[in-house]
Amino acid sequence: xxxxxxxxxxxxxxxxxxxxxxxxxxxSVPPYLFWYVQYPNQGLQLLLxxxxxxxxxxxxNGFEAEFKKSETSFHLTKPSAHMSDAAxxxxxxxxxxxxRQLTFGSGTQLTVLP
Amino acid sequence: SAVISQKPSRDICQRGTSLTIQCQVDSQVTMxxxxxxxxxxxxxxxxxxxxGSEATYESGFVIDKFPISRPNLTxxxxxxxxxxxxxxxxxxxxxxxxxxQGYTFGSGTRLTVV
Numbered sequence: 255x256x257x258x259x260x261x262x263x264x265x266x267x268x269x270x271x272x273x274x275x276x277x278x279x280x281x282s283v284p285p286y287l288f289w290y291v292q293y294p295n296q297g298l299q300l301l302l303x304x305x306x307x308x309x310x311x312x313x314x315n316g317f318e319a320e321f322k323k324s325e326t327s328f329h330l331t332k333p334s335a336h337m338s339d340a341a342x343x344x345x346x347x348x349x350x351x352x353x354r355q356l357t358f359g360s361g362t363q364l365t366v367l368p
Numbered sequence: 369s370a371v372i373s374q375k376p377s378r379d380i381c382q383r384g385t386s387l388t389i390q391c392q393v394d395s396q397v398t399m400x401x402x403x404x405x406x407x408x409x410x411x412x413x414x415x416x417x418x419x420g421s422e423a424t425y426e427s428g429f430v431i432d433k434f435p436i437s438r439p440n441l442t443x444x445x446x447x448x449x450x451x452x453x454x455x456x457x458x459x460x461x462x463x464x465x466x467x468x469q470g471y472t473f474g475s476g477t478r479l480t481v482v
Contacts (some may be wrong), residue, residue, distance in 0.1 A: 288470055295478075297460065298411075300470035326423055344410060348471075354464065356471055358411045 256281045260359035273332040277345030288326045288346045369464040391478030396441035405458040451481045477479035
């Protein structure tokens with residue numbers, strides 16, 4: 255079985271500050287890991303994905319995440335927050351073969367303060 | 369990546385009625401997934417739909433309540449039957465365009481049951 259845990263349902267940062275959203279996973283097979291963003295009243299947009307290539311993954315809008323097997327983590331970071339980054343962020347995990355459905359974390363609401 | 373057209377985008381329905389949600393993909397895909405996002409919650413997988421076979425439902429979801437059709441490799445429907453206010457949610461379909469690519473999501477159907 256696969257699962258993800260997102261630490262912190264709400265995170266607030268000041269504009270220009272570092273963004274760090276935490277995600278830890280549990281998987282019995284080598285995982286594929288994803289971060290999605292959901293803006294208010296909109297669908298899900300893929301930020302980035304890890305599929306067993308480079309452990310440091312760069313995504314859209316200046317976000318990146320590092321896969322750390324020893325820590326079973328896939329934290330999302332951005333060096334400098336922008337007001338437009340305010341949204342709900344979801345970490346998700348899938349596996350190969352029959353385990354290919356996505357399992358989502360509970361989400362983290364990011365607020366960016368002026 | 370694949371483009372998914374999902375409709376309706378929103379609906380307000382009476383208790384006891386049924387609503388059918390459609391997802392059309394612009395390319396052939398083997399697996400389609402249906403998710404539910406209850407208000408303020410994360411996404412939960414309802415079922416996986418493969419063309420030519422019965423959908424596979426997750427724990428807590430049954431075919432009588434959420435019948436799914438998958439007539440070809442580009443189209444699927446989800447019906448929410450005998451609705452109650454507890455069914456008020458966003459329903460999303462998702463596909464994997466190619467192995468290793470990020471999952472693509474439809475824009476969602478925002479359902480309110482009154």
